[in-house]
Structure formats: C-alpha cells, structure tokens
Amino acid sequence: MSITTVGLDADDTLWHNETIFRLTHARFVELLADHGDEDVIEARLAGVEQRNLRLYGYGVKGFTLSMIETAMELTDGNLPASVTREILAAGREMLAHPVETLPGVDEALAALSERYRLLLITKGDLLDQERKLAASGLGDLFAAVEIVSEKTADTYARIFTRHGTGAEDAAMAGNSMKSDVLPALQAGAYAAHIPYAVTWAHEVADAPEGHDRYGALDSIADLPGWLEERTNGAGYQP
Amino acid sequence: MSITTVGLDADDTLWHNETIFRLTHARFVELLADHGDEDVIEARLAGVEQRNLRLYGYGVKGFTLSMIETAMELTDGNLPASVTREILAAGREMLAHPVETLPGVDEALAALSERYRLLLITKGDLLDQERKLAASGLGDLFAAVEIVSEKTADTYARIFTRHGTGAEDAAMAGNSMKSDVLPALQAGAYAAHIPYAVTWAHEVADAPEGHDRYGALDSIADLPGWLEERTNGAGYQP
Numbered sequence: 001m002s003i004t005t006v007g008l009d010a011d012d013t014l015w016h017n018e019t020i021f022r023l024t025h026a027r028f029v030e031l032l033a034d035h036g037d038e039d040v041i042e043a044r045l046a047g048v049e050q051r052n053l054r055l056y057g058y059g060v061k062g063f064t065l066s067m068i069e070t071a072m073e074l075t076d077g078n079l080p081a082s083v084t085r086e087i088l089a090a091g092r093e094m095l096a097h098p099v100e101t102l103p104g105v106d107e108a109l110a111a112l113s114e115r116y117r118l119l120l121i122t123k124g125d126l127l128d129q130e131r132k133l134a135a136s137g138l139g140d141l142f143a144a145v146e147i148v149s150e151k152t153a154d155t156y157a158r159i160f161t162r163h164g165t166g167a168e169d170a171a172m173a174g175n176s177m178k179s180d181v182l183p184a185l186q187a188g189a190y191a192a193h194i195p196y197a198v199t200w201a202h203e204v205a206d207a208p209e210g211h212d213r214y215g216a217l218d219s220i221a222d223l224p225g226w227l228e229e230r231t232n233g234a235g236y237q238p
Numbered sequence: 239m240s241i242t243t244v245g246l247d248a249d250d251t252l253w254h255n256e257t258i259f260r261l262t263h264a265r266f267v268e269l270l271a272d273h274g275d276e277d278v279i280e281a282r283l284a285g286v287e288q289r290n291l292r293l294y295g296y297g298v299k300g301f302t303l304s305m306i307e308t309a310m311e312l313t314d315g316n317l318p319a320s321v322t323r324e325i326l327a328a329g330r331e332m333l334a335h336p337v338e339t340l341p342g343v344d345e346a347l348a349a350l351s352e353r354y355r356l357l358l359i360t361k362g363d364l365l366d367q368e369r370k371l372a373a374s375g376l377g378d379l380f381a382a383v384e385i386v387s388e389k390t391a392d393t394y395a396r397i398f399t400r401h402g403t404g405a406e407d408a409a410m411a412g413n414s415m416k417s418d419v420l421p422a423l424q425a426g427a428y429a430a431h432i433p434y435a436v437t438w439a440h441e442v443a444d445a446p447e448g449h450d451r452y453g454a455l456d457s458i459a460d461l462p463g464w465l466e467e468r469t470n471g472a473g474y475q476p
Contacts, residue, residue, distance in 0.1 A: 052330075055330055055333045055334060055365075056299060056333075056365070057363070057364065057365035057366075059299075061294060061297075061299040061300055061303060062299055064303060065299060065302060065303065065326065065329065068306065068322065068326065069326055072319060072322060072323055072326070075319070077319040077320065077323070078319055079319045079322060081310055081313070081315040081316055081317045082315065084306065084310060084317060084322060085310055085315070088303065088306065088307055088310070091303065092290075092293055095293045095294070096293060125295070125363075125364075126295065126363070126364050126385060126386075126387050127293075127294070127295035127387045128295075130387055147364060147385075148364075149364050149365045149368055
C-alpha cells in the first residue's frame with residue numbers, strides 16, 4: 001500500500017476561520033440586542049443562512065448578505081442604516097482579516113511536502129481562499145489548489161485522479177467529519193479527522209465506526225506519523 | 239501547426255450576463271431616483287465596485303453588497319429598509335436567473351467538441367458559474383471547467399498545460415479583449431474576439447495590431463471555421 005497524495009482542508013484546519021465567523025456573530029447579536037435575545041437572533045440567522053445556502057454557497061460574502069437579510073427581518077423592516085453599515089464593515093473585515101496558521105501547521109506541512117504531493121481542497125469564496133493561501137505563506141507547498149462548491153465522494157475521486165494517482169493512494173485531512181472525512185472514505189481514500197475548537201452547525205456528523213482507513217488525530221502534528229504507519233514507512237517521495 | 243485545446247469564456251460569450259447586470263443597474267437607479275440623477279448614481283456605484291473589487295472579486299454577491307453600500311452613501315445613512323430589501327431581492331434574482339445561451343452557441347460548441355478538447359475558463363462566483371453551466375445544458379461538452387479570479391497570461395499558460403498540450407497548441411475565444419484575447423495571445427495561444435452587444439467598463443481594451451494568432455469574429459458561429467483555417471484543416475481529433 002502506498003500513499004502518494006495528501007489533501008488538506010483549509011479553513012479551521014490550516015488557519016482560523018470559524019472563530020472569525022463567531023466573533024462576527026457576537027458583534028451581530030450585540031448590534032441587534034434591542035430586537036431579540038441571543039438565542040432568537042442566532043436561530044434566525046441560522047435559518048436565513050440555511051435558506052440562502054443553495055444560492056449563496058459558503059463564504060464571507062454570502063454570510064454578509066444573510067446578516068443583512070436577518071437584520072431586516074428582526075427589525076420588521078425598520079433597519080437603522082447604522083446597523084447595515086456595521087454589517088458591511090464586519091464583512092469587509094472578515095475578508096481582509098490577517099491569516100494566522102494554527103499551531104503545528106507550518107512544521108507538519110513542511111514534513112508532509114517532502115514525502116507527498118499536497119493538495120489544498122476547500123470550500124468558500126474563490127478570491128477569499130486565494131487571498132488567505134497567499135497570506136499564509138503556505139502556497140508553495142501545494143502542488144494544486146482546488147476550491148470547490150461541495151465536498152462529495154465524487155469531488156474527492158475526481159481531484160485525486162486529476163492531481164494524483166487516484167483516491168486509493170490518497171489521504172484527506174480536515175476538521176469536518178461531514179465534508180473532509182466521510183466523503184473521502186467513501187471515495188476510497190484514507191481520511192484523518194483533526195478537530196478544531198468549534199464546529200459549524202452545518203458540518204456536524206458522527207465519526208465512522210470500524211473503518212480501517214479512518215484516523216482520529218488530536219492535532220495536525222500527528223498527521224505525518226499517522227500516514228507513515230498506514231504505509232509501514234513505505235512513504236512516497238515525490 | 240495543430241490546435242488541440244479550445245478555451246471558451248462563459249458570461250456574455252456563451253450566455254447573457256451583462257444584460258442581467260444592466261437590468262439590475264436600471265432597477266437600482268429607479269429605486270434611488272429621489273437621491274440623484276442616473277449619471278450620479280451610476281458613477282457612485284462604479285466607484286464603490288472598483289474600490290471593493292480587490293476584496294469582493296467579480297460576481298453577483300459582491301455586486302449586491304456594493305449596491306447596498308452605494309445606496310447607504312447616496313441616502314446619507316438614511317437608507318429605507320424597503321430599498322435594502324429590493325436590492326437583496328435583485329441579487330437573489332440575478333443568482334437564480336434562467337440561463338439563456340446566445341445565438342449559435344449550441345451548434346458551434348457541438349461542432350468544436352468533436353475536434354478539440356474544450357475548456358470553460360471564466361471569472362465570477364464559483365457556485366454561480368457552476369449553476370449556470372449546469373442550467374445551460376452545455377456541461378458535458380467541456381473536458382474541464384476553470385473558474386479563476388483573474389485572467390492573466392500565467393493563468394492561460396497554466397490551464398492550457400494542465401488540461402491540454404500547452405498554450406502553443408491552444409486557442410481562447412471570448413467577448414473581452416482585455417481578459418480573453420490579450421493575455422491568451424501573450425501566453426502564446428491563438429485568440430478570437432467574439433463581440434457582445436455591451437461591454438463592462440472594466441473590460442475595455444484595444445485590439446492587438448498585426449498579431450498572426452489573433453482573429454476578430456462576428457459571431458461564435460464563425461469559430462469552428464476560423465480554427466480550421468489556422469491549422470489548414472489539420473484539426474485535432476480528441
């Protein structure tokens with residue numbers, strides 16, 4: 001058995017993203033505090049996001065539009081201009097936010113890039129993801145970057161065939177059981193779950209049971225060793 | 239000389255897009271008629287779009303956010319909630335708009351797909367472009383789809399190498415001199431300009447002079463014949 005190709009999720013696997021969304025949520029709740037409790041505001045925002053997901057997809061711009069729409073609903077159409085201005089500013093700040101890689105990422109990726117072909121596989125806004133990759137300083141370590149609208153078994157099969165030697169010889173690592181682990185396993189690849197402190201409600205799913213290609217890691221620092229064990233040290237040299 | 243690979247732009251080359259943006263512009267001007275003349279409103283919107291381009295990129299969601307921001311400015315912070323609601327609705331309608339292929343596109347693409355590897359190369363929102371391609375019914379004719387944030391000579395060199403036999407053996411066709419024609423020629427490919435009725439202000443550029451790989455076509459219906467002439471009938475059979 002060999003592994004030639006390793007796919008890595010980006011947001012909340014390589015760098016913080018969810019915490020930035022959470023901070024913006026908190027700011028949003030505060031802005032609308034006169035119009036409802038935190039629970040009510042969060043539930044309404046989640047409902048609007050879910051309703052718009054098919055049209056807006058994932059990413060900061062769609063989230064900003066959903067915040068404005070939620071604020072319209074919560075204020076019964078009497079949305080103060082100052083709130084709209086604050087929401088637009090929050091969206092721009094998220095887009096311009098400095099990129100901070102998570103602990104252990106730089107070292108793990110340097111080690112992985114010596115043995116495997118690395119692919120960045122992520123959802124989100126195209127321009128926003130390209131900006132974050134450039135700002136992270138990790139761009140040169142990746143053989144290819146695939147920004148996709150959905151992560152399904154087909155997505156992984158296609159990407160690992162296009163940029164590698166197929167899903168059988170590939171591993172995927174990321175913080176989302178639903179998007180990174182389960183569909184990659186379904187495509188026939190190895191998959192490692194690397195937990196992040198918080199998980200977005202849309203991305204929660206149970207861990208697979210008794211799957212010999214699945215690994216639950218504590219940190220990305222464990223990924224090089226875990227991959228090594230899967231191939232009995234017969235690592236690929238690109 | 240042979241041509242193995244043909245890249246095609248999407249918006250305003252294969253289907254209408256600019257007219258949808260123009261219709262939304264007209265609706266926007268009407269909504270804000272109490273706050274300025276058409277010229278003033280359009281100039282302000284163009285300024286906001288230009289300022290946000292680096293953060294928002296191209297596409298409907300960024301355009302919607304720019305419309306809201308422009309409306310805030312024009313109303314001096316007294317933006318009526320009804321206008322915000324109308325702008326959000328206009329954005330959603332653009333995203334959900336039915337896809338209408340331009341005259342001659344279906345026939346030209348069917349002919350081209352028999353001789354060349356076809357690539358869709360387009361800017362814009364990832365999800366929005368995927369939706370339009372699916373809705374157009376043209377998806378199966380393309381060997382690959384590349385949704386990019388900028389169209390530079392490097393972009394074309396990379397794509398024609400990844401999915402074809404390099405830019406030397408490739409041709410690009412589209413309605414934008416600046417994004418489709420000039421950088422593709424610079425990369426060493428053939429390039430055909432296919433005009434659309436209206437052109438977005440950011441995309442205007444002069445035609446290249448005396449370039450033997452450039453063609454100015456009247457319609458996409460002329461593309462198969464033009465490519466045929468470039469290779470003296472030695473068309474590639476994929």
